Amino acid sequence: MDTRTLENWIFSFNYKSLIIIAAVVIGMLLLRWIILTILKKLPKHHAVLRSIVNWFTFYGTLVFLLLYFSKAKWMFAVIFKFGKVDVTLFLIIVAVLIITLASRLSKISTNVLLPGIYNRYHLDKGTRYTFDRVVHYSIMIIAIIVSLTTVGINLSALTVFAGMISVGIGFGLQNITSNFISGVIILFERPIKVGDRVLIDNIIGDVEKINMRATVIKTGTNEHIIVPNSYFLGEKVVNRSFSDPQIRLTIPFNVAYGTDVEKLRDMLMEIAREESLVSPAVLMDPEPSVSFVGFGDFCLNFELSIMISDYNQLGTIKSNINFRINKLFMERKIEFPYPQQNLHIKSIDREIENNYIF
Numbered sequence: 001m002d003t004r005t006l007e008n009w010i011f012s013f014n015y016k017s018l019i020i021i022a023a024v025v026i027g028m029l030l031l032r033w034i035i036l037t038i039l040k041k042l043p044k045h046h047a048v049l050r051s052i053v054n055w056f057t058f059y060g061t062l063v064f065l066l067l068y069f070s071k072a073k074w075m076f077a078v079i080f081k082f083g084k085v086d087v088t089l090f091l092i093i094v095a096v097l098i099i100t101l102a103s104r105l106s107k108i109s110t111n112v113l114l115p116g117i118y119n120r121y122h123l124d125k126g127t128r129y130t131f132d133r134v135v136h137y138s139i140m141i142i143a144i145i146v147s148l149t150t151v152g153i154n155l156s157a158l159t160v161f162a163g164m165i166s167v168g169i170g171f172g173l174q175n176i177t178s179n180f181i182s183g184v185i186i187l188f189e190r191p192i193k194v195g196d197r198v199l200i201d202n203i204i205g206d207v208e209k210i211n212m213r214a215t216v217i218k219t220g221t222n223e224h225i226i227v228p229n230s231y232f233l234g235e236k237v238v239n240r241s242f243s244d245p246q247i248r249l250t251i252p253f254n255v256a257y258g259t260d261v262e263k264l265r266d267m268l269m270e271i272a273r274e275e276s277l278v279s280p281a282v283l284m285d286p287e288p289s290v291s292f293v294g295f296g297d298f299c300l301n302f303e304l305s306i307m308i309s310d311y312n313q314l315g316t317i318k319s320n321i322n323f324r325i326n327k328l329f330m331e332r333k334i335e336f337p338y339p340q341q342n343l344h345i346k347s348i349d350r351e352i353e354n355n356y357i358f
Helices: 003-012 015-039 043-068 089-121 125-151 155-171 174-189 229-234 261-278 311-331 350-356
Strands: 078-082 085-088 197-200 203-210 214-219 224-228 247-255 289-295 300-308
Touching (some): 085 089, 125 174, 125 203, 174 203, 174 214, 174 229, 203 224, 224 229, 247 311, 261 289, 261 311, 300 311
Antiparallel strands (some): 078 085, 197 203, 203 214, 247 300
8 A cells, every 4th residue: 555645545534524424323323222222122023124234334324324425535536456456435425335335235135035036946954055145146246246346446457466365375375275166066056955964084064064165064962063074075974864854773683592583573573663653754665674683692682673754853863762662661571681601511620620619
């Protein structure tokens, strides 16, 4: 920045205008406070109305200042030079207006306009998130280009800046660039999407956000894991809901030798049917199954397999079925086996037997 140019702008500034600006800002904030106090009587629509009031307060103040001081010399005096471009306060305010309006338009599009389209075509949560990100980035890029053009900056002049960025990428930003490109690939190729349940390093969680650099995963214990986007393209990731939200729940258990396995199978099938009446996520088509896995050292090994339509209920349903199995085994007096070992003595020294035993 040219120091002399900035000094010229300061001397051209009319300090009486500063009083007017302060008065307008204070007046708008006071009016905002009064309106919001009145709107508290409408709690149902308070959030929406508050957003509208904030919107008009901010943009109303900027537009008023632009119109009121449209002929003021200090508004068009040069603050600094960017290459051959003389940057004035008027151009800065216009650029800020364009970018902030674009941000507001992006929020209106993703929160108000697009959800109706999503519901009409029954798009899933992951697809909606992808479209929201694409619309947001597109609007903001266009706004930045328009604001730079409005200020008078020739985009071709940014080639030097782009060259500096490329050098920085070559030396120290490879990881950031890799994660950014990986994030774009994830949004379009969709190996994972928002709402998917994934398994990473034996930790199960739901994909909550896919940001430019990293993906946020929320675990069942309400903890958040920040995973770089490049991880999902370079490592093995288990996606439990990639193409089908249904998941198989397998519950292993053991019973003692001598148990009537035919009756046991019928009882477990009845448990599955009872749980399906309480939990709609338990599917009876395909039908649950009981597998006789094999013979253990001290028990018979079984597995109860059930298909579940909602993977988010996996833990709850598993717990419910375990409660039912435990209750049924106690009522029918079916024994849970305990580890045991039998010691068989084939021979013993006669002298030891006479002196120490029995």
